[in-house]
Each structure stands twice: as C-alpha cells, then as structure tokens.
Amino acid sequence: MRMGKPFSRSLVLILLFLFPSLGRTLAQTIPAEMTVTNVDPRIAIYTFPSAVLEKKMAFTVVYPKDYAATGAPWPVLFFLHGLGRNEHTLVDDLASRQKLLEQPYVIVLPKGENGWYFDSPFNPKRHYAAYLDEVMGQAARVANISAARPDRAIGGWSAGGFGSVWACVHHPESFSTLATIIGVVDFPAPDTRFPVPDATFGKDPTRWPEFDPLNRAAELKNLNILLVIGEQSSDAVMNERLSQALTAAGLAHDVVRVQGGHTFPTVQAGLGPVLDFVQKHLPPRSLAKQ
Numbered sequence: 001m002r003m004g005k006p007f008s009r010s011l012v013l014i015l016l017f018l019f020p021s022l023g024r025t026l027a028q029t030i031p032a033e034m035t036v037t038n039v040d041p042r043i044a045i046y047t048f049p050s051a052v053l054e055k056k057m058a059f060t061v062v063y064p065k066d067y068a069a070t071g072a073p074w075p076v077l078f079f080l081h082g083l084g085r086n087e088h089t090l091v092d093d094l095a096s097r098q099k100l101l102e103q104p105y106v107i108v109l110p111k112g113e114n115g116w117y118f119d120s121p122f123n124p125k126r127h128y129a130a131y132l133d134e135v136m137g138q139a140a141r142v143a144n145i146s147a148a149r150p151d152r153a154i155g156g157w158s159a160g161g162f163g164s165v166w167a168c169v170h171h172p173e174s175f176s177t178l179a180t181i182i183g184v185v186d187f188p189a190p191d192t193r194f195p196v197p198d199a200t201f202g203k204d205p206t207r208w209p210e211f212d213p214l215n216r217a218a219e220l221k222n223l224n225i226l227l228v229i230g231e232q233s234s235d236a237v238m239n240e241r242l243s244q245a246l247t248a249a250g251l252a253h254d255v256v257r258v259q260g261g262h263t264f265p266t267v268q269a270g271l272g273p274v275l276d277f278v279q280k281h282l283p284p285r286s287l288a289k290q
Helices: 005-018 020-027 094-101 128-142 159-170 213-219 236-248 264-281
Strands: 035-040 043-050 055-062 076-080 106-110 152-157 177-181 224-230 254-258
Touching: 043 094, 043 128, 055 128, 076 128, 076 159, 076 264, 094 264, 106 128, 128 159, 152 159, 152 264, 159 177, 159 213, 177 264, 213 236, 224 236, 224 264, 254 264
Parallel strands: 076 106, 076 152, 152 177, 177 224, 224 254
Antiparallel strands: 035 043, 043 055, 055 106
16 A cells, blocks of 8 residues: 555654654755655655756665765666656555665666657657766765776666666666666567657657667677566567577576566566676675775
C-alpha cells in the first residue's frame, strides 16, 4: 500500500528529528538552484533547471548506509527507468526500495520522461543523452561519487536499457559495468513490436539502423555486462540477438533469465540480480579512486 504524501512527509520529519545527522549529511551540498525532497532518511529527490531541456527535471539519489559527504568518493550506479515510469518508481515500490537501500554504493535514478536517453537528430528539444550527461554532473554536486571509470556502473530497464547501452557506446571512458533488465536493445526497427516515436527517431526506416544499439554491440569493450531477459517478454528476442552479437565480437557477458513479460513485475524480479552484479564488479568505497 502506498502511503499518502502528508503521512510520508510526517514520517520523514520524525526520522530526521530522531536522527538529525542524516538530514545534515544529505543536505549540506545542495546548490541554491536545486530543491530537494527527502522521501527517506537516505533517499532524496533533487529538482533542478535543466539547461539542456530548458525545463525543470529531477533525479533521485539513494545513499548507502554510513554515507559520508567527505573523504573517499563512493562507487555509483546510474539506473534508468522505462517509458511511463519516473525517477521515483523504484523507491515508491517498497520491496525495490529496500533492495536499493541495502547496496554499498550510491544509486542515481534520473527522470527520463519518454526521451529514450537519446539525442534526436530531428528535434533539438529532445536531446536526452546530453541531458543524462547533465544529470551525472548534477549528481556529483550533491553526492560524493567517484569520477573514475572502475567505480561507475550504468543500467536500466526497457527504454532505460536502450539508453544505458548507448551511454556506454558514447562514453566508453565513463563506465566499467553495464546491467540491463528487459532492455529494448534492437530498436528502432521496422519489425519491432514497440512503437517508434517520430519525434525522436524520425519517419524514415532507412535511418533507423544508425540509432539501433544492437549494431554497435562490438563497441561494448572492456565492460562487465549483464543482460536480464524476461523469458515471456516481447523484447526477449532482442536481448538474445544482443547476446549473440556480443559473443560474435568475443565480448564476455552474463545472462540471467527470469519468468515474466515486458512488465514491472519482471523488473522487480531482475533488480536483485542487477544490484548483486553491480556490487560484485564495483570496488568497495575504501578502494574507490579519489
């Protein structure tokens, strides 16, 4: 059952009164142009004016236990939501929230709207890959996160899987680990079961192969890669193709298959394997690069 906003705010205020150091830890580096909403003593939603999209956008940060805003930086996972979801979908779900709070690294959940985390060549107002870069910079202003590649992971579900693969292609220097759940990773394509938004990818199918991350699979080098596949999901064949392409390119990767379709319960089932995979491959904070 989801708690109402007044009750949630009251609970947060009570917790911050009982544990005031938590509030100070999360609040001490907030820039003046940002606003913050604490939904848990270790979860904050930051709203900021996006220079890229020219409107207010947001991201959620889940801070690890014993988080410190000074000293050695923390490893970080950027995890991207799918279409129709938002930056607080996972923290609104209590089981998923608990899994996030158990991790020994910072987790950043950007608001992605329906932008596919991709820079449309047809509409300059839909540069959501540049916006994702902006979020990463903003997150570094409010969280003590490492900038070193070995300490950084990215992933996502559905369209967020698409966006996270493209992020690794565009910024191979920025991430050591990639983990997706039911990713839409062979898209856009004429035979896809997912609608192709003209505003992002245009109407000309002959251009679509340029935007399909499957065609860039061989560039996903020197990454720890996990693909979580929903066995009854409409994207399962896409992920099998990506796995085959990675194998053909000689790129080792892990595959976890779970029961479920292209639905949020499948995301819930895949979240644990993703978080465990990231924890396995990101170094502990004490070893994170300064």
